[in-house]
Amino acid sequence: MEELTVVQKIAAYALPILFAITVHEAAHGYAAKYFGDLTAERMGRITLNPFKHIDPIGTILLPALSIMLGGVLFGWAKPVPVNFGQLRRPKQDMLWVALAGPASNFVMAIGWGLLLARVELFPESAQAYLSQMSVAGIQINLVLLVLNLFPLPPLDGGRIAVSLLPMKAAIKFAQIERYGMFILIALLFTGILGILLSPVLRFFQQLLAVIIM
Incomplete structure (x- = not known):
């Protein structure tokens, strides 16, 4: 298969990035609606339209620069608004709303993995591009999955931790959110994040390999 140019590589990453971020945010909105909060629906954010979720810097500029420079893929989207107080059981339901985003990323990683495993079924002229796109889809979704599970507010993992902690500890832990970013x-x-996340990322990579084999 032919080597892709930088432009082709960026194009191959574009669709997986848009899907990964859009579905992740929409999943939060769908889960919040299911558990009683209609805030995202009223604001038109429960949608697969990527333009509703794109942040020009976090969704486009930073990922493009990281791809071109070969650094750590990093970025973000406009978060879907969730009023946890509107959930039927705010503390308990917060867990499922927060978990919906990372769960959607793992499902998408499986989808891209299945495409990569079957790429030879497509015309040879398209195989290099589809392979790169599939690898990008796996990489992006697993990184988003693991990053968002990191137990630090306002990441999804922080919300999950708040949901699971006893009330007094949860209130104190939630106060970290103002400093979270x-x-x-x-x-x-400092490289500490990569050290902390690498074992978790390897676990999900191995789990994905078992699933798609």
Whole structure:
């Protein structure tokens, strides 16, 4: 198969990135609606239209730069608004709303993995592009899955931790959210985040390999 150019590589990453972020955010909205909060629906955010979820810097600029420079793939989308107080059982249901996004990423990683395993069924001229797109889809979704499960508010893992902790501990832990992004960026640029997430990422990579074999 032919080597892809930088432009072709960026194009191969574009669709998986849009799907990964859009479905992740929509999944939060669908889960919130199921458990009683209609905030996202009223704001038109329960949709697979990527333009409703795109953040120009976090969804387009940073991922494109990281692909071109060969660095750690990093980015974000506009978070779907969830009013946890509107959930039928706010503390318990928060877990499922938070878990919906990462779960959707794992399902998409399986889909891209199945495509990669069957790429030889497509015309040879398309195999290099589809292979790169599938690898990108697996990489992006597993990274988003593992990153979002990191137990730090406002990440999904932080919400899950708040849901599982006893009430007093949950209230104190939730207060970290105001500093959460600064902590996350510091962990990212010091390399500590990669060290912490690598074992979890390898676990999901191995699990994915077992599923698609």
